[in-house]
Structure formats: C-alpha cells, structure tokens
Amino acid sequence: MPMTPFDRPGLARRDAPPFVATLLLAAYQALCLNAPEFWERLGAVRDAGGTPGSSALMVAAEAGLVLGVCLLLALLLAALGRAVLLIGGVAMILLSAAASYYMVRYDVVIGYGIVQAVMASDQALSAEMVGRDLLLWVLLLGVLPAVAWWRLCFRRVVRPTSVSTRRVWSIRLAMSVSALSLALASHAVVRHTAEQSAGGKPPVSASGLVAHRYVPTNWLSGMAMTGANRATAAMRANQLSDPAERFTYLERSPLDHVTVVLVIGETTRHDHLGLLGYNRDTTPRLRGEAGLVAFRAESCDTSTRLSLACMFARPEGVVTGAGFEPDRIDEHKVFSVFRELGFSIELFAMQSEVGFYQRVEPDFYKMREVIVADASSSQRQVFDGLLLPEVDSSLDRHPDGRHLIVLHKKGSHYLYSQRYPREFARWQPECLDADDHCGRAELVNAYDNSVLYGDHVLAELFDRLKGRKALVVFTSDHGESIGDGTHFHGTPRAIAPPEQRRVPLPFWGSPLLLSDPVHREAFERLRQRAQSGQLASHQNLFASMLGCLSVESRDGGVTPAHNLCH
Numbered sequence: 001m002p003m004t005p006f007d008r009p010g011l012a013r014r015d016a017p018p019f020v021a022t023l024l025l026a027a028y029q030a031l032c033l034n035a036p037e038f039w040e041r042l043g044a045v046r047d048a049g050g051t052p053g054s055s056a057l058m059v060a061a062e063a064g065l066v067l068g069v070c071l072l073l074a075l076l077l078a079a080l081g082r083a084v085l086l087i088g089g090v091a092m093i094l095l096s097a098a099a100s101y102y103m104v105r106y107d108v109v110i111g112y113g114i115v116q117a118v119m120a121s122d123q124a125l126s127a128e129m130v131g132r133d134l135l136l137w138v139l140l141l142g143v144l145p146a147v148a149w150w151r152l153c154f155r156r157v158v159r160p161t162s163v164s165t166r167r168v169w170s171i172r173l174a175m176s177v178s179a180l181s182l183a184l185a186s187h188a189v190v191r192h193t194a195e196q197s198a199g200g201k202p203p204v205s206a207s208g209l210v211a212h213r214y215v216p217t218n219w220l221s222g223m224a225m226t227g228a229n230r231a232t233a234a235m236r237a238n239q240l241s242d243p244a245e246r247f248t249y250l251e252r253s254p255l256d257h258v259t260v261v262l263v264i265g266e267t268t269r270h271d272h273l274g275l276l277g278y279n280r281d282t283t284p285r286l287r288g289e290a291g292l293v294a295f296r297a298e299s300c301d302t303s304t305r306l307s308l309a310c311m312f313a314r315p316e317g318v319v320t321g322a323g324f325e326p327d328r329i330d331e332h333k334v335f336s337v338f339r340e341l342g343f344s345i346e347l348f349a350m351q352s353e354v355g356f357y358q359r360v361e362p363d364f365y366k367m368r369e370v371i372v373a374d375a376s377s378s379q380r381q382v383f384d385g386l387l388l389p390e391v392d393s394s395l396d397r398h399p400d401g402r403h404l405i406v407l408h409k410k411g412s413h414y415l416y417s418q419r420y421p422r423e424f425a426r427w428q429p430e431c432l433d434a435d436d437h438c439g440r441a442e443l444v445n446a447y448d449n450s451v452l453y454g455d456h457v458l459a460e461l462f463d464r465l466k467g468r469k470a471l472v473v474f475t476s477d478h479g480e481s482i483g484d485g486t487h488f489h490g491t492p493r494a495i496a497p498p499e500q501r502r503v504p505l506p507f508w509g510s511p512l513l514l515s516d517p518v519h520r521e522a523f524e525r526l527r528q529r530a531q532s533g534q535l536a537s538h539q540n541l542f543a544s545m546l547g548c549l550s551v552e553s554r555d556g557g558v559t560p561a562h563n564l565c566h
Contacts, residue, residue, distance in 0.1 A: 097142030247557025
C-alpha cells in the first residue's frame with residue numbers, strides 16, 4: 001500500500017492530534033480549575049462529620065469522576081478532527097475559567113437555572129456581573145492557558161513511519177477505556193461514600209451533585225438541559241391544554257370596571273420585608289395600607305425563567321421534575337382564563353423575558369429598552385419607577401376596567417445598588433460595585449435599600465388605583481442568597497438553600513373593590529389565613545388571583561385548597 005505524504009519519515013502527522021494535548025486539556029479543566037472547589041469540598045465533608053480518611057477518599061473519587069468525564073470529552077473532540085479539538089478545547093477552557101470565577105468568588109452552584117439566566121435575552125443584568133476581577137481571572141486562567149495549549153497542538157510532531165493510523169486509534173481506544181473505567185470506578189466510590197454518610201440512599205443523585213459542583217460538567221450539563229428543554233417546549237407548545245377551554249368559570253360578583261395589576265418582582269425575599277417581621281422597616285408605606293394582606297411564600301423554582309414557567313399555571317398542570325430536572329408544564333397559564341372572562345391584557349417590563357411575555361399573549365406590551373427610550377431625559381436611569389407612567393397610560397386606554405396589567409420589575413436583582421435612586425440609600429455602607437470585595441453587611445445594606453425602593457414603587461401604584469375597583473397581586477420569582485454560604489440564586493432546586501425560595505405574596509384590594517360585600521368577604525378569609533401564619537406558595541397564584549375576585553369553577557378550574565380567599 002503506498003504511503004501518504006504524512007506517513008513519510010521526517011514529516012509531521014497532521015491527521016492525529018497530540019495525545020499529550022488531549023490529556024492536558026482534560027487535566028487542566030478537571031484538576032487545576034477545580035482545585036479551589038476540591039479544597040472547599042474537603043472542608044465541607046469534614047464539617048459534616050466525615051473522618052479525614054473518608055473525606056479525602058470522597059473528594060479524590062469526585063476528582064477522578066470529573067477527570068474521567070473530561071478525558072472522554074477531550075477524546076470525543078479529538079475523534080471529530082483536529083479543527084474541532086482546537087476550537088472546542090479553547091472554548092471549553094475559556095468558559096470553564098469564567099465559571100470557576102463565579103464558583104470561587106461567590107460560591108455559586110452552576111446549574112440549569114444559572115445557564116438559563118446567562119442565556120436569557122436580558123443581557124443588561126448579565127453585563128452588571130462582568131467586572132475587572134472577572135476579566136483578570138479569565139485572562140490568567142483562561143486566555144493564557146488556552147494560548148499555550150493551542151501552541152502545543154500546533155507543534156510539529158515527527159513520527160516514524162511505523163506509527164500507523166491503526167496504532168493511533170488503538171491508543172485512542174485504550175485511553176477511552178481507561179477514562180471510562182476511571183469515571184465508573186469513581187462514580188461507584190462517590191455513591192457508596194454518599195450513601196454511608198447519609199445513612200442509606202442519598203436524597204439526590206451523587207453523580208448529579210458532582211456534575212453541578214465542578215467545571216466543565218456543570219455548565220455543559222446546564223447547556224444540554226437548556227437545549228433539550230427548549231426543544232421539548234417548542235414541540236409541545238401547540239399541545240398544551242387550555243384551562244379556559246376545559247373548565248367553566250363563574251363570577252359571583254360582576255367584574256365590570258375591575259382592574260387587576262400583577263406585579264412580578266425579582267429576587268425579593270419575604271424575610272427582608274418589615275411588614276412580614278424583618279427587624280428593619282423596609283416597607284414603611286406598605287405597612288400603613290389597610291387593604292393589604294401579605295403572606296410568606298415559597299417559590300416554585302430558583303431562577304427567573306424557570307419560575308415564570310411554573311408560577312402562574314394550575315398546580316395540576318405542572319409535573320414537578322425529579323432531582324435536577326426542570327418541571328414539565330402541561331397547561332396554559334392563568335392569563336388565558338382572564339382573557340376568557342373578557343379582560344384586556346397589557347404588559348410592561350424592566351426585563352426582557354420575551355418568551356414569557358409572548359406566552360402571556362398581551363394586547364400590548366413594552367420592554368425596558370422601549371420604556372427607557374420613551375422616557376424623558378431626566379428619567380433615563382433604569383429604575384422600576386419608570387413603570388408607573390406606563391400604568392397611567394394603560395389605565396387611560398382602559399378606563400372601564402376588565403383590564404389586567406402585568407408589570408415585571410428589576411426589583412432586588414444583583415447588583416443591588418443599581419436598583420434604587422440615591423435618596424433610598426438609607427442603610428450604609430453599601431456594596432456599590434461588582435469588583436468591590438464586599439462583606440455580608442454591605443451586601444445586605446444595599447439589598448435592603450432596594451427593598452425600600454420597591455416599597456415606594458408599590459405604594460405609588462396603590463395610590464394610582466385607589467379611585468378604581470382594583471386588585472393588586474405581588475410576588476417575586478425567587479429569593480436570594482446574600483452571603484449565606486452562597487450568593488445569588490439559580491442553585492438547582494434539589495440542593496438550593498431555603499433563602500433562594502423565600503418570596504413574599506401580598507394582595508391589595510382598593511377601597512372600591514372591598515366595598516362590594518362579596519369581594520370583602522373573600523378578603524376577610526384571605527386575612528384570616530395570613531393572620532394564622534399560613535405559608536403560601538406559587539402554587540396558590542392561579543386559584544387565588546381568580547378566587548380573590550370571587551371567580552369560582554364548579555368543574556375543577558379553581559381548586560379550593562389552592563385558593564387563599566376560599
């Protein structure tokens with residue numbers, strides 16, 4: 001058989017990437033970028049009661065599992081060709097370096113929710129998280145290693161003619177079997193050790209925990225789940241059941257001239273509201289509202305996009321995902337019922353969750369960019385107060401009621417100090433910049449200032465509605481970790497700390513609405529539940545938004561157990 005040009009002695013073999021480069025790609029990501037996580041994990045296992053030996057074994061097994069998976073991924077890239085290995089390898093190094101920065105700096109668990117947030121259309125919020133420290137980190141631990149690895153891949157490797165293609169693939173096969181064996185053996189050790197420490201079967205998958213704890217498996221699994229979920233949702237979009245068509249809805253009192261405002265907050269925790277017992281008076285104006293009834297509640301998920309998918313659907317139309325899986329939504333949301341009841345719908349948002357806004361199917365909507373562009377030059381700072389003039393315009397367009405307004409705030413999303421004007425900076429010192437190494441007290445001060453401003457915006461909204469028959473429902477999409485061992489939100493629900501699911505759920509009825517004895521009676525039942533200390537949840541939203549307007553369904557459309565006004 002004649003030799004190809006690359007089989008001749010003295011010439012570089014360009015058809016087989018250097019195996020050293022493949023090994024280095026896997027080892028750098030699995031061991032070097034995860035080194036701080038391995039150290040922190042070792043301390044966490046010891047603190048949980050593990051012996052030094054068992055703790056070291058657990059972390060070593062997790063490292064072996066990640067290394068085995070990384071090596072398999074690197075070999076897969078190599079099998080697809082030199083160009084795929086080069087481009088894919090550099091991309092993996094850079095993305096893993098960026099992910100490791102947030103893991104080390106903020107103790108963030110990178111999972112499906114975080115990847116969803118990063119891939120969301122609202123890039124302004126993501127841009128606030130990019131600072132000098134991140135760029136320096138990625139330069140030192142991402143760009144420079146990627147350049148060095150790229151140069152290694154292009155180094156001319158002279159091989160004798162005897163190194164045949166068959167031998168190359170034999171080496172690849174041996175490496176693949178070794179990587180797979182390492183991953184399987186490490187997984188067995190991880191699972192066995194986890195079961196021993198938990199006294200039986202661990203509450204969630206041990207391999208799932210490892211996949212979300214370390215790079216690159218955390219962001220790769222998040223991207224895979226995001227892609228699969230979007231594809232599934234797109235295929236099932238036309239198959240969703242519509243509760244407005246399946247059930248009948250009756251008005252115990254006519255809803256003519258009624259205006260409903262649904263306010264979706266962002267990242268506001270119920271345990272940071274003064275009216276719900278917080279030791280700071282972060283809600284001085286809401287505390288004086290006679291028509292306000294507020295609950296401590298639990299969110300259905302820990303990130304904006306995931307919560308928006310489940311929080312307005314009937315609980316019976318949501319199949320809760322097991323472990324790290326997202327929920328499956330089988331029904332349209334409460335907005336289709338309002339439309340069936342004859343309500344017009346308008347939506348105004350300081351964020352850009354376009355997919356959710358389209359599913360609401362409003363008659364008219366504006367996102368942040370349009371709202372800011374339409375505002376006067378003196379209002380160009382992007383605060384939630386810009387939503388109030390939009391409410392005024394919407395009320396002018398629909399003076400007769402049967403009208404639903406949806407407001408999506410920026411609320412208390414990090415960077416907290418960017419969520420309020422300077423006159424609301426009551427608690428000092430505050431964390432002002434993403435590159436500031438702020439302590440927990442500074443973060444909490446800025447966060448509480450944002451809640452104080454949110455109190456102002458809601459009170460101004462109530463003032464605009466006091467001359468109408470109006471119901472306002474406010475809740476957040478999720479809570480927030482503020483230096484409580486982790487930061488931010490988006491931790492996979494199965495392992496999320498409780499504060500990431502703490503949200504408020506206040507209802508406000510205007511004097512004119514509550515002058516109707518039927519609505520007043522419903523609100524009295526609502527108040528009794530709140531005074532009893534009942535914990536609410538996003539599962540109550542569908543039934544309560546209708547039930548607190550005295551809408552009932554005798555064939556199952558409104559579940560009484562979920563209706564807080566029942």
